Amino acid sequence: xxxxxxxxxxxxxxxxxxNVDRPAKPTLSEITLESQQMIRRFESELSMxxxxxxxxxxxxxxxxxxxxxxxxxGLKSFVTSSDKIHGVDIASLGxxxxxxxxxxxxxxxxxxLRDAAFAADAGITSADFAIAETGTLGIIFNHNHxxxxxxxxxLHIAIISVKDLYPxxxxxxxxxxxxxxxxPSQFSFITGPSATSDIQGVEFKGMxxxxxxxxxxxxxx
Amino acid sequence: MHSHVNKFIETARKELKNxxxxxxxxxxxxxxxxxRQIGMSSFPDIAxxxxxxxxxxxxxxxxxxxxxxxxxxxxxxxxAKVLWAKxxxxxxxxxxxxxxxxxxxxxxxxxxxxxxxxGLNEHLIKNGVxxxxxxxxxxxxxNLNLHPFHLVGPAINVPLEKISETFxxxxxxxxxxxxxxxxxxxxxxxxxxxxxxLQMGIVGVNMAVAETGTIINVENEGNIRLIKSSPKTLVxxxxxxxxxxxxxxxIFMTRMLTRNCTGQKITSYVSMxxxxxxxxxxxxxxxxxxxxxxxxxSEIYRDFKTREILKCIRCGACLNxxxxxxxxxxxxxxxxxxxxxGQVLTPMLMGIENTTxxxxxxxxxxxxxQICPAGIDHPSLLLSYRSRQIDIKKQKGEKxxxxxxxxxxxxLISLGMSHGWLWNFGLKITRPLMNSLAKDGYIGSIxxxxxxxxxxxxxxxxxAKTFHETWNDLPSLPELSGNxxxxxxx
Numbered sequence: 001x002x003x004x005x006x007x008x009x010x011x012x013x014x015x016x017x018x019n020v021d022r023p024a025k026p027t028l029s030e031i032t033l034e035s036q037q038m039i040r041r042f043e044s045e046l047s048m049x050x051x052x053x054x055x056x057x058x059x060x061x062x063x064x065x066x067x068x069x070x071x072x073x074g075l076k077s078f079v080t081s082s083d084k085i086h087g088v089d090i091a092s093l094g095x096x097x098x099x100x101x102x103x104x105x106x107x108x109x110x111x112x113l114r115d116a117a118f119a120a121d122a123g124i125t126s127a128d129f130a131i132a133e134t135g136t137l138g139i140i141f142n143h144n145h146x147x148x149x150x151x152x153x154x155l156h157i158a159i160i161s162v163k164d165l166y167p168x169x170x171x172x173x174x175x176x177x178x179x180x181x182x183x184p185s186q187f188s189f190i191t192g193p194s195a196t197s198d199i200q201g202v203e204f205k206g207m208x209x210x211x212x213x214x215x216x217x218x219x220x221x
Numbered sequence: 222m223h224s225h226v227n228k229f230i231e232t233a234r235k236e237l238k239n240x241x242x243x244x245x246x247x248x249x250x251x252x253x254x255x256x257r258q259i260g261m262s263s264f265p266d267i268a269x270x271x272x273x274x275x276x277x278x279x280x281x282x283x284x285x286x287x288x289x290x291x292x293x294x295x296x297x298x299x300x301a302k303v304l305w306a307k308x309x310x311x312x313x314x315x316x317x318x319x320x321x322x323x324x325x326x327x328x329x330x331x332x333x334x335x336x337x338x339x340g341l342n343e344h345l346i347k348n349g350v351x352x353x354x355x356x357x358x359x360x361x362x363x364n365l366n367l368h369p370f371h372l373v374g375p376a377i378n379v380p381l382e383k384i385s386e387t388f389x390x391x392x393x394x395x396x397x398x399x400x401x402x403x404x405x406x407x408x409x410x411x412x413x414x415x416x417x418x419l420q421m422g423i424v425g426v427n428m429a430v431a432e433t434g435t436i437i438n439v440e441n442e443g444n445i446r447l448i449k450s451s452p453k454t455l456v457x458x459x460x461x462x463x464x465x466x467x468x469x470x471x472i473f474m475t476r477m478l479t480r481n482c483t484g485q486k487i488t489s490y491v492s493m494x495x496x497x498x499x500x501x502x503x504x505x506x507x508x509x510x511x512x513x514x515x516x517x518x519s520e521i522y523r524d525f526k527t528r529e530i531l532k533c534i535r536c537g538a539c540l541n542x543x544x545x546x547x548x549x550x551x552x553x554x555x556x557x558x559x560x561x562x563g564q565v566l567t568p569m570l571m572g573i574e575n576t577t578x579x580x581x582x583x584x585x586x587x588x589x590x591q592i593c594p595a596g597i598d599h600p601s602l603l604l605s606y607r608s609r610q611i612d613i614k615k616q617k618g619e620k621x622x623x624x625x626x627x628x629x630x631x632x633l634i635s636l637g638m639s640h641g642w643l644w645n646f647g648l649k650i651t652r653p654l655m656n657s658l659a660k661d662g663y664i665g666s667i668x669x670x671x672x673x674x675x676x677x678x679x680x681x682x683x684x685a686k687t688f689h690e691t692w693n694d695l696p697s698l699p700e701l702s703g704n705x706x707x708x709x710x711x
Contacts, residue, residue: 003305003515007461010519011286014528020280025267025473049489104503113503114451118417134487143501147450151443151490152416162698169472177468183299183433183497185505186449189491194443197483198358198374199384199401201248207357207488208412209443 030133033167038132039217042165045135049192050205051213053135058220059087062159065216066124067093069157073212076100079117081145083127085159090124104146117148122155122174123210127190129172130165131215134191137215138172141186150190156210158190162219223643226555226567229578233553242370243548249371253541256484257592272320274477275596277470278532281462285531285572287520288431288464289422289513295434299496301509309339312514316341316423316456319510320350323454325420329412331438331445332356333425335460336534337369337557338570341423352643353415355444360408364391369559370551372537373482374527378550410445422448422506426459427534428474429511432467435495436511439475441488449492455506457494460514462531474534477594521569530565532595537562539589539599545582554579561589565602573610580606623673630671645687 001009033041043053056062064201077100083091094101102120107113114213117123121203125145129138137158141147166172169189176187194209205211225328236242242657281288293303306312320328328350339563342352342363353582354363361376362369365388369375372420376384381399388394394407424445428437438445449455465471471493479485498505540546540560551559556567564583568576580603589599614621622628637644658664659682666675684693 003307003311005609006307007513007515007519008286008303010291011289011461011522014525015284016525018352020276020283022276022280023269023272026264026266026273029263029265045486090356107503110453110503114417118413136487141502142503143499143503146504147446147552148504151450153447169476170469173468173472177433177435180295180433183435183495185299185494187493187494187495188446189487191489193489195356195441195489196405197441198356198361198377199379199404200381201245201374201377202401204402204405206409207442207444208355208409208416208447 015217016174028133028168030167033132035162035165038167039162041132042130042135042217045133046192046213046215047135049195049213051129051135051192051215054086054214054216056216056218060219062086062216062218063093063169066090066157066159067097068078069214070097070099070122073122073155075155077120077122078102078111079120079123079149079153081123081149085124085126087163088159088216088218104144113146114148114152117152120153122157123151123153124152124157124159125149127158127160128164129175130160130215131169131172132165133168136169136189136191138176139188139190140176140184141188145185148190151194151209154192154206154210155212155214156190157214157216157217159216159218162217166205167216169188223573224556226571226576226579229553229555229582232555233549233582235709236549236552239550241380242378242552246547246550249541250547253484253538254592257538257541258484260480260484260486263480270477271594274474274594275532277465277474278534280594281465281470282528282531284466285462285464288466289461291431292429292434292464293513296429296436296496297430297434298513299434301434301496302505303511303513304518306514308514308516311343312339312458312512312516313341315510315512317345317348317350319454319456320345320421321348323421325350325454326351327415328406328421328423329353329355329415329419329444329448329452330359331424331440331448332359332375333423333424333458334369334372334425334557335458336347337462339514339516341458353412355412355416355448356440356442357405357408360393360412361387364388365395368552368555369557372535372540372551372559372562375551407409416447416451418443419448419452421454421456422452423456423458424448426457426463426511427478427556428471429459429464430466430468430471430493431464433495435468435471437471437475437491437492437493439478439488440490440492441483441485443490446490446492449494449506450504455505455508455512456498456510456512458512458514460516461518462533478534478536479536481592481594490496493678517570525601527569529597530569530602533562533566535562536594536596538592538594539597542588542592544584544586544588561599562577565597565599568606572604574613577610580610626671645689648683648687655680656682674686 054065099147127137128140193205193213196207197203261267263363345352350381354360370378377524385397393411426436427439497509544562564579583603584598662682663679
């Protein structure tokens with residue numbers, strides 16, 4: 001008998017399978033956070049994971065912060081999810097400062113994208129959601145936003161609007177998985193940099209993914 | 222890797238004297254429960270959160286076959302290929318076929334206990350496909366050929382010098398180091414080009430969502446996200462109990478998994494894949510294979526008692542709280558799964574008769590049951606294995622007792638315990654003799670045998686009075702309410 005039928009048949013023939021009554025879903029304290037509290041919570045959770053939140057007044061301020069990060073870390077080459085993110089013009093920032101900036105449509109095939117993502121100093125990406133509960137970013141990966149940009153380079157800079165900040169995961173899951181036809185091929189939560197404690201319980205950042213994560217949040221939406 | 226569950230006691234003795242293991246175990250037993258408690262304290266009502274996650278797992282297991290069909294239908298409608306495997310050999314061959322068809326020379330793996338259970342690495346390597354583990358702990362266990370010491374940190378106990386030596390030999394680092402950061406950095410560098418050129422990746426699955434056909438991976442290192450992004454071919458392998466009903470259940474279980482696992486409120490990455498990449502996307506797998514593996518679990522499921530083992534989410538909380546695991550570590554359990562989860566699962570996978578030490582190495586203190594976010598009653602399962610083993614022996618006509626003396630002793634105790642007056646009578650007769658053997662209030666051994674029993678414990682000297690005698694000799698208590706008095710009760 002084919003494996004599928006044999007396994008399912010055996011499971012279905014099991015006796016005493018009773019339906020389970022679930023208790024009420026437990027409440028989460030974060031659900032009632034108001035906007036200022038959400039920002040504070042997001043920042044404190046993110047910084048506990050060594051991520052850094054910058055609050056930018058507007059897109060010009062965001063550009064200035066971005067340039068500061070680039071200068072401080074001596075970054076030269078970038079892969080970005082778009083030449084402009086929330087109005088922050090990364091392409092022209094690059095050309096003015098002699099930096100290499102590439103966007104997904106610059107790449108002919110997956111191999112060249114892959115090579116660029118692994119070679120870049122940093123990935124600059126948008127994020128679809130920020131979640132206050134744990135200082136988490138939520139990113140929908142699609143043709144505009146390849147997966148590798150936020151995981152292959154040693155540094156990840158995310159630019160996000162305060163309008164996309166939500167209290168808890170459930171708020172975001174409802175939006176992303178609402179329409180079963182349009183579920184993204186991958187949706188990921190990112191909370192701070194890559195980390196490990198696998199040797200003697202000593203924690204350090206940047207095991208396989210980014211060593212640092214910066215989040216620039218534009219406050220005027 | 223070959224199991225050595227038959228060497229439980231031998232390995233445990235060795236590990237009790239192993240200093241690095243003991244140091245780490247002390248750290249775990251003190252630190253892990255505190256970290257978990259801090260993580261759990263973000264819930265306004267911790268007990269409510271625990272009963273909810275237990276209900277999710279109970280529900281998932283009650284509806285297991287229906288949920289698996291729903292998951293299969295939805296995953297396939299999104300373009301994933303769902304394949305079923307009855308046992309280790311089938312799963313290994315499916316994966317080898319995929320590798321051969323793609324003509325790949327190597328594969329990279331995310332941390333997965335199920336591939337350890339089926340011995341996938343050995344099978345692929347034997348057939349000419351190189352395998353690179355990518356989780357730092359598994360890089361170490363793979364290169365040192367070790368069983369996992371802990372479910373979550375499989376190599377967390379391994380001394381730095383040993384890692385350095387092995388990494389040097391394998392070319393993972395260029396010069397010796399005892400700095401964990403340098404050792405980890407070496408592994409990062411060593412694996413980076415391999416990630417970039419990867420053609421086929423293999424990951425386990427933390428949760429499979431029936432409602433949407435989504436597979437979810439929870440990790441900190443980013444190796445799994447790289448494996449799910451870089452290659453054209455992705456194989457995700459799951460044992461069949463990994464399914465949960467809805468996406469909201471999955472996200473709630475993720476909260477419970479990370480808190481119970483490392484105490485983190487969330488791991489660095491939680492990636493949720495629904496089908497392979499879409500045609501216009503530039504990375505992610507073109508082909509996504511999801512292998513649903515049975516390997517003995519449908520038989521575990523048919524037995525109403527053992528079914529609940531399948532609720533397990535592999536968080537490892539039971540290890541960190543177990544008074545036996547936190548003394549002997551993971552090696553004595555001799556197989557993929559160690560600690561209480563190994564004690565309930567391994568006997569079902571390898572046979573009750575081959576794993577006798579596993580279900581006897583338990584004090585039945587119940588900490589594992591109390592902490593389990595999936596709602597497994599480990600002690601009652603272990604008791605049932607003990608009685609099943611005796612039943613098997615009886616059926617085979619084998620002796621169920623070690624010796625005639627043990628047999629006589631058991632009959633005597635059982636007779637005494639079923640007749641209160643006889644028990645007291647026996648006690649009074651033997652008391653002077655027993656207590657003559659006592660030293661400082663404890664009896665360390667008796668001349669007529671039971672050496673095994675006394676080998677690791679003492680018996681308190683028998684008190685001069687029985688409980689009833691003591692009770693009756695108490696001065697009368699002032700009456701609290703009504704007319705109850707101790708005289709009337711007795």
